[in-house]
Each structure stands twice: as structure tokens, then as C-alpha cells.
Amino acid sequence: MALTTVACSRKTARWDNNVAVPLFSTEMTLNDVDRRFLVNNASDSGYTLIYDNLVYNARSLRVTAPDTSLNTAFTLRRLKLSDRSIVQRITLAQINPTFRLLDGQTIGVPAQNQTNLSPVDIDASAFFETATLDSGFLDISINNELPVKVSLLVFELQNASDGSVVAKDSFLNINQGSSATKSISLRNKTVNKGLKGVIRHLITEASNGPVLINASKGVEVTLTVRNLRPRDAIAAFPNQNVIEQDEALVLDMGGPQVKFFKVKQGWLRLKVESTIQENMTMVLKIPSASLNGVPLERVVKMPGARPGATERKEETVDMSGYLLDYRGRDPNVKDTVNTFHQIMIVSLDSSGRKVQVTLNDSLRIYYALTDLLPEYATGYMGQTLNNSVGKAPFVLFKGADGNIVFKDFKASVLVKNSIGAEGRVRVKSLESENIFSGNKVKLSASPLNNDVIIGPAPFNYGETTDKQVVLDGSNSNIKAFVENLPQFIHYDIDIETNPNGNVSNWKDFVFDNSSADIYLRLEAPVSFTVGGLNLRDTQGIEAASIPQVQRVKTATVIFDVENDYPFEVDMAFSLLDQYGNSLGDVSVYPGTIMAGKTTPTGEPLAASRTILRANIPRERIESLRKAHAVAIKARVVGNGTQQKIYNTYKLKVKTSLQAEYEAQF
């Protein structure tokens, strides 16, 4: 006990390290405007509010590649064994022991007629241990070394283990020093390494006078196996390909005819299971998928499985950045669409070991290109007509029930197309709904009686082709429509892609964010009180979750702010406790964000970026510990002239914390 107590009393080691963690991010738009400061004073307006409310977003052309997968258990289609030969001699002494006594003498040999000579053991282990053959041949070659002519030799080959006959054939008239060969099919035969050769019948002619007797010579039997295709064998298998696939798969892309598909995100998942007791190699080549011009190729090495066991290998490949070419196996020969080329080769790698492999051995291969999302896809996106009926929130007047009246506003229906295909839009119906009053006003606008035809977007990420239909008192009842202060807009809209067919000749494209968007745009002069245009947001930080927060010696909160607004913005931050009460302001430097750049019409062009830092000294760490949220206030600083403000302006804030933290151990 005393030992334990003493041992536990070791003091901690302490040091300072620098921890950096991301905190939160937010986007502040006019939806975050502090309405306390929003007043209706058109005559004294410093700003023109341009409010684009998304009514309908058509993502029907989102192209996703279907999962291309293979989940199959292959059995080996074929196996082959090496061609080999063995030689066995059946000596004169074995044929007739009498000649052993006459060895070396020169005598006349009478004609012989013998049957069922003693079997001779033949070691065929050079071929295999055992094999049941689907096809193949055994060549039996008899070389006559006897001093007489062989008139008839009936040779039989048996399995020594059970006496079953492997091959039997007759050889006629083999002159002295000559040979004869017979080929025997081994189809459906089982052959073991232990064989017996039996001469069932041997007839020799008498010699022409005295001849020298050499008892060690006789009949030389050469057994040659060739073209062996076993169904089941225990053998040392040579290197060979057991599966070869070279296929072009036609994929169902759901309408679009895709030529190329650049992967933004996706995975190649490979799983191989083998019961084969010999080493295997699987080569998966996907010529249709390349990264920086290099086709995808994966090689999976499988060690031989233990008898009765299954060997498994898994791999996952990140497909991000790969370009999938769906033009088929050879686009120079046949340029097609939605066609995927893959090659799979499975080879048996000879280890030299004698193992049992059968055609029933299985090799389960699962591979899949899954969860593919495009960065872009090109081809012909098809002719699609979609009718959509629904309602969209109208955020500008959310919570308002009549206190705000816009004067001198302009309205338009704006179609933004970021799809690389021609489109046709037909607005069949728009209706504004004020849920507080229950009023509904249906839009009657003559310009919307016709189709809106819009061209394809430029091939640049995020760029759109726009078409604006202006609505005013002369061509519509837009004033009543808007002054209904709707919270919802009900719509009935047709959108058609490629209304004129494949006019681009497979040059359509879509990015991952491509869509056809229909906005209701309102432009209205507004002004703000002395407080200016203020945007507010609150984000959680949960500083209390930092372990042993009292060990934080100093901290710096870094605010990375991107400003779309064409005005400078003053930023202020304060910490809030769990009930939303202020724990005090956080001083940031610099406090003012530079103005962003806009197009001549006032739309966002390039955001300015400013890094703000708030140093929190040790004496204020306690307030950081209590903080559950950060209140952000952004005051847009006007320049005294009439300015357009789009609700698409954003003030993006990303926040991180760097702290000097005392580590202890």
C-alpha cells in the first residue's frame, strides 16, 4: 500500500504547446438584416435593395454515374499443367529372367510370346501428385532396344493405388532400334503419381543368328503428358491466367448520354476472396478511368489460402480527380456514350509448391465504383420536360404583416441557367400568399404568357446565362402581388432542357452545382436609421468543452472575413453565456473590413478578404470558458450615395482559435 501511495505521488510534467482548432463559419446576408434598423423612407434612401428570392431550383439535370460494380464468385475456367516426359525402361531381364543368366553371351534368340509380364513401377511425380483431367493426352512411346523385332507389344498403364487402368494400347512391328508412339486421351481420367506399367502381351521374332544379350536393355517407355487441363489436381501448377475479361459495359445513366465524367468524389472499393491454395494476382485495369492521363490499375496479390480457408484482401481507392471516359473501348474506332471499359486478369502465380487446385475453387471478386459525384460531366444531357408545382418561401417579408410598404419597387422574373444546355421555361402560374392575412394574389403578367428561351451557360464553374423578364404596372399586376407581403409564392412552372434536341452535338455539360434557377427579383429603395445597415448572427463555440480550459494561458480568435458588399463593414464580436447574456465584447484588429468588388450593375464580382484577430489575455480566459456563443454584428458603412444592395451579397466569416495551452503529464 505504501509503495502504491509513493508511486502515485509523482508530480506532473508541464509544458506549453500551441493548439489550433477550427471554430465556426457563417454567411451573413440580407436575411440577417437587423430589422430594427430597416425603415421605409424611399425619399431619403441611401440604398436600393435588390432582393432575389429563389422561387424554383431545377436540379433535374444532375448527372450521377451509377455504381459500376461486380460481385461475382468465379470458379476457375481452366487450369493447365506443364507438358512433361518421363522415361522408364523395362529390361530384357524383367521381360524374361532367363536372359539374366545369358547376359553378355552371344546366342541365337528364339521367338517369344509372353503375356502379363510383371508390372514395373513408374514414378510420375514429375507430372503431379494426382489429377483428374478434363482434357489432355498421354503419348506412350516404345523404343525397341531388344536385339529382335517386336511383332506385338500391348502396354497398359495403371494407377498403382487402385489398379485402375489409365491407358492401354498395342504397338505392332517395331524393328530393332526403332520406336513407335501412340497418343491416348486422358479425358475424364484420374491419374496418380504412382503408376505401374504392364506389358500385357509381347511377341518378338527370332533373331537372325546369334546376337549379343544385354540384360539391362529392353523396351524404353517414354510417357509424355501434354495439353493437360485438369478439373482437380494436386500439383505444382505453372504460371497461368485463369480469368481474363476485357469488357465494355454499357451503363444506364438515366437519360443523359455522357462522354466524360470528372469525379469530384467517389470510391473504388475492391474486395477479393480466394479459396485457391496457390498464390494469385488480380489485375484490374480501368482504361476508362484516368488521373492525369494515367489509367487506373490496381494489382491485388493474394497469398495461397490454407486448405479449407479463405484468403481475403480489401482496398479502397479515392477516385477524386479521376476523369471517366464513357466513349467506349476504343473511341477512335467507335465513339459511343455511357460505355465503360474494364479489364480484369486473374493469374495463378506458381510457387513451385504442390497444392490442390480445382475448377471448383472459387475466387469471389467484388469491386465497385461507388458514390460517384461529378465535378462536371459532358455529353448530351437529353431532352427533358419537367413540370413542377409547389411553393417557395419568400424570406424578405417573413414575419411582416403589413408594417412595411415598399414604394417605387421594380420587379422581374429572373432565370439563371448554369447548365451547359439550352433551356425553355414556361411560368404557368405564380401566386403570392400572406399567411397572416390569408390573402392570395395571383400574378397576371403578359410577358410570362410566352416561353422564356435561355441559352447554355459558359463552361466556367459558377457562371450563368441570365434572362430577365421585367414586370411593371403596364404589363402585370405585380404591385398587388408584392404588396400582399407574401411569405410564400406558389408556382406552376415547366422547364425543358434541349427543347431543340442535340444541337450541341454532345457538347452539353453540367457541373456539380449546375441548375436552372428562377428568381423573383425585387428592386426597392430602402434606407436605414443612424445605426446603418446592420447584420447580425450568433454562432456556438462551446469553449467550456476545451479540456481543463483554465490551462489556456492566452488565446487568439482569428476571424477570416470575405466581404461581397461594395462597402466597408465594421465588425464587432461579443461572447454570450449559455443563456444568451453578454460576457463582454471582444476587441478585434482591424475592426473594418474592406469593400468587395461588384459588376457595373452592382452584382457581386470579387469579395475582399480581411483577417481579424482578437487576442484574449489570460485575465479574460474565464469569460471564454463561460462562453457558449459568439454574437457577430456587421455594420455596413455607406458612402452617402445611392447604392444597390443585392440579397446575394454575403459576408462570410470563418473563425478559428489558436491557444497557448499548458499540457500536463
Place this chain on the structure above:
Amino acid sequence: MKHSFKFLLGLLLTAQTLQAQMIDTTKVSNTVVKNDTSINLPSKDTVYTIQSSMIAVSVLSESGSAGMPLSITGRFLLGGYIPSERITQTEARLKSQVSGGIASTMQLNVSDKFIIRRHQMGGIRFNDDAFRLVFQGNGAYLGQTLDAGINKAVQWDVLELGLGFEKSKKLLHGKGRVTYQGSINPGWLRSYSAINNFRAQVFTDTLAQHVDVLWGGSVQRAQGGFGLTINSGITYDFSSGPWKMVFVGLENAGLYYTNDLKTYNRLPGMADSTVRLQTASTSLNRIFRGDWFGDRVDTIKRQIGLDSSRKSKTLLAPFTVYLAANHEKWGFVRLSYRNLPGYLPRLDYQPKIRLGIGAVRFYPSVSLGGFDTWNINLLSYWTWKPIQRGGLQVNMRLEGLESLAMPGRFNGFGAYVSLRVRL
């Protein structure tokens, strides 16, 4: 986000804990007191003959590292603040691979028959980026990738009861004496941790708006278990010739069993999956509803893909082997090896130099290897014998005197103190 970062940091710091909690018995070999005196002392005339009435208390603490100076490793032994400039200086001298260990042993011997002993020991091998991540933090490497890796780390904390024995036999014809010493040690496994091939690739962007972490490896922890080890040694005392003594010994050889070994690793199939901690937005009503943070942590946990399992396992105790010899002229030499990561075969050499001040004797020595690279050591003795049979002996050994002199430059330090009372 912070939880997940804490988790990752924790994994790395766990490795450091292993190092911090390490203990050394390598220089002790004193689970049986006679082994200690036989091995560590330069000549036979210094051997303390143990009597059945003796009580001995000994404490050893030691740290060593091939790569980190005493000013850092010593803090893990004794506690205290490590100045940032010391960490910066160490980082500038870091090799790509760093190893080290810390150990402590406390032991109570009663007449050498009953021994209560607590071992805490551990060793670690890690790379330079692991040092940077643990001691400097990811904030010091914004815009850079840290590829922190721990090849191997092991930590043991065991409490043992040793039952000692000894048998001495005089050889025929006056050729010398052979002494067998040993103990059987039933033990309780207080804790065991191991890290295998842990890797954490950490990238923090320049403004820390996202942290990418790719990790793999396994961490094992167990609390509770039992085991049995043995200590044994054979000393051959020569009666003539220049060689006075040869010793061969084995310590802590045995097995521990635990039925609650928790293994943490990454879910299969997620080995190549990078976890991204990044800024995210939360709506106002969720912030004060209080559930947003837990949800975000749960999401990150799913991304981290931590998989855990429990099983029983038999563990090989971290044994030590010794080979020592004492020569009449050349002095004492010992070769030892402990089965712990970061421990290299150690060679001790103690020349025939003895200094004395009054009743205190000093024996200088040098060593190579072990947890450390090299050490200058000093052994001291003080004996007080107020009565004929009774007495008190204080034995103190300081290792790594060079590190004491220049703690910011050299590695390794150890102190061994034993108090022996004979009644």
C-alpha cells in the same frame, strides 16, 4: 471539434505518458538483493552478505532517452515545468527517430525471503513529428503536415510478491563456489498499455480553418490481471585466477494474463479516410437548445471511425537478461538487455577504482546503451556498524552525471537508493 482534437492529442500524449511513467529495473537487477550486489558492484569484497535478519528498502527512478535531454525526460520523472526554449532547442537537435524510457521500482526485502515490489516501466519509439505534435502543438505548424508516428510503446505497472530462495554449493577441489539465486513472483497487473504502429498525419491550414487527420494503428489498454514471473541467476565465484566472478541472470521472466484487454483501432475500410475538422455553421435556435455540439462531436466520431474490442490475452512480461563478470585487474563488466521498446543492449563497465572519504566509498563507472546512449555513473556506499552483528548500509548510485552537469544537452538520469538494516 475540440473533443476530437483532444482525442487525437490524447492518443499521442498517452504515448508520452508511457514514457513518463516508465521505470527502470535494468540497473537494479535487485529483485533479489544478492543479484543486485553481485551484478552491480565492482568486486566481490563489496558484496553485502545478507543475513536472515536483514530488512532492505530500495527505490530506483530513472529516465533515459536517445534523442531527448534530461531537462525534458527528467520532468516526467520528477515533475515540473519544461520551458519552451528547451523544447525548441531539443527539436533543433532531433533525429528522425527518438526512443526512450522511464522506470521506477520500489522494493521492500525482508531477510531476502519475502519481497514486495512495484515496477512501473515503459519504453517508446517515436518519430520527430510526434515530438513536434506533442510538445509544440499543431498550432506551431500551420500550413504544414505533421506525420507523427509511434512505432511501438509499452507501459507496465505491476505489483509483485517475491518468494526468494538461494542455494550455494562449493565445488570440489576448491575450484570455487556456485550460487543459485532466485525468486518466484506472483504478481498483480495494475495496468498495461501498448501502442503499435500508430500514425497520425495532421495537416492544419494556415488559418486553422480545417485540420485534416489521417490516422491508423492500434492502442491497447488493460487494467487488472495476474501473472507469475521468476527471477533466477547463477553466480560462479572463482577461488583462484584473475576472474573473480561470472554471473548469468534472468529477471521478470514470465507471463501475465488479463481478461479485459481493450483494443482501439480504426474501423476496417477507413484506413485511407481522412478526418476533416472544419468550421461549420449552427442556427441560433440550436445553439441555445444545447444539442448542436454533441451532434457535431458525434459526426466527427463517426468520421474518426474508432473501433474497440475486448478480449483476454496472455502477455509476455518485460524480462531482462544479464551477463556479468568481475576481473581482478580490469574490473567489472555487465551486459544486459530489457525487452522493452526503445531499449538497446546495455554495457556497463566499472574499472578497479575506488575512492573513499571516511566510511563512504565511491565507485565510478560508465555505461553504453539502455534507454540512453551513454552515461557516467557513480556508486557510493556508507556503512555503519555500531554493534558486532547489526548495522546500517546506505547504497546510492547516480547515473548520468553528465546529464546532471548539462541537463539541456545530455540524456538520461537515474538514482538508486537502498537502505539496508541488519539487526
